[in-house]
Amino acid sequence: MKCIKREIIFLLLICIVSSVQAQTWEQMNSTKKEAIKHFNEDKFGLFIHWGxxxxxxxxxxxxxxxxxxxxxxxxxxxxxxxxxxxxxEYQQLMKQFDPVKFNANEYVALIKEAGMKYVVITSKHHDGFALWDSKVSDFDMGSTPSKRNLVKELYEACQRQGVDFGVYYSHNIDWNDAHDCNIKTYCDVTGEVWPEPADFKGKKRRPMGANLWDPSPNTFDEYLVNKAYPQVKELLEMFPNMKFMWYDFAHFLSKDQSFKFYQLVYKLNPNVIVTDRVGHDLGDFNIPGDNKIPNPEDMGGKHWETVGTFNNSWGYKEYDKDFKSPYELIYWITAIASRGGNYMLNIGPKGDGSIPEESVKNLKEIGKWMSVNGKAIYGTKQWKVSREGEDTQKMLGTGHRATHGFTSNFTTSDFWFTTKGNKVYAIALERGKEALIKSFAGEEIKEVKLLGHSKKLKWKQTAEGLSIVLPKNKDSQIGYAIEVTLVSSL
Structure with missing residues (x-):
């Protein structure tokens, strides 16, 4: 660790925490309505797992x-x-990490071309390595050949190009410096049996993520005071226009520890919104699970974001070629938006900083679709009907997607709906010569348009629903989106 007196850090943190001690989580969260609204309107972002x-x-x-x-x-x-x-042994990787092909401006240009509105990068993942030159740790970019501040380079490129920026920070799990990641103390306090085997019924705690093979000699509390809290402070001060703090994996934190992580962010920048993975339901928005599309009623009334891998790994895995196709990705974007959520799609750059070709190619294809149909996604909300059709495609997590793949059987009768003001959007993945959208039966319709098509459509409303004659798909676009203007909004 770099030479910083523990007493000074501790006193500084006491001042930060005590100055807002009287504020409850509810009071702090209530001031973030505009920030959360803006986040929800962005709808589509990029996650970067890199280290x-x-x-x-x-x-x-x-x-x-x-x-x-x-x-x-x-x-x-x-x-x-x-x-x-x-x-x-793991620390020796620092000496080899020289990402000469990382170009922040090119990354952000790709983000914009893909139609994404924000990005979140893993500033420190579970291994404890920081992608910047931290003042409180030598396990960081300052100890690599390049000594580059990769997070700052990306932040500055985002500022130049108008993309919202956030950081991921693994606060509970740190295999280099967090001892056993607090699992023993946590289980002693809660009365849970430790460690494996776990029965997943609350009596035995699964030690997933805890460093039980080579824990650091310091205590977990020392890790919090000497590394975790100071690094969060560093990030917030380094990036004053940051929008998101994406904590992760708070399995072994007490409620008080989770609250302190939330409170620290609020004190330094009250407009930064925090993921619920800060722990103990103290986040500003919910994450239903990796690669999982939830039922909105299960989200507790909070805005939510699905995070998804491009293949089946967050980090770069050279032999995993199961990349999601543009068709599948459009399904994810559409299905999530129809339920009112955000979608943050991940890329795992290689060690040299380059992005896998499959990811680049498919992101550009998504961008083409979003350039035509983004109006049906950005700034929209869930309509009274989110889905019409027979297909029962389910996305229940990373393991489910890896095992079962994408087994859709969508037809021209499958639609997803979003709404904005008095406009309702019907999005389809399959296209025929005509469309019958039954969910519009009985609605008072003022106008019907096909996004990306300048000419008037032939349409009529019947007892069955809205009947539309579709023009030829000259650009071979995946699906289409219909904009229906109602006489009045809901």
């Missing part, structure tokens, strides 16, 4: 991490935990 683990690409000593027997996730950014790699 020194990207150098290995899901391999360890010539072996695929999927073939390593371990209860930990087989994701590329979990390689240290899955292979139980000692901290000293």
């Amino acid at each position: 020194i683990y990207s150098l290995w690409g899901g391999m360890y000593k010539g072996q695929k991490i999927d073939d390593i027997v371990s209860p930990e996730p087989n994701d590329a950014c979990w390689v240290q935990a899955r292979a139980r790699i000692p901290r000293v």
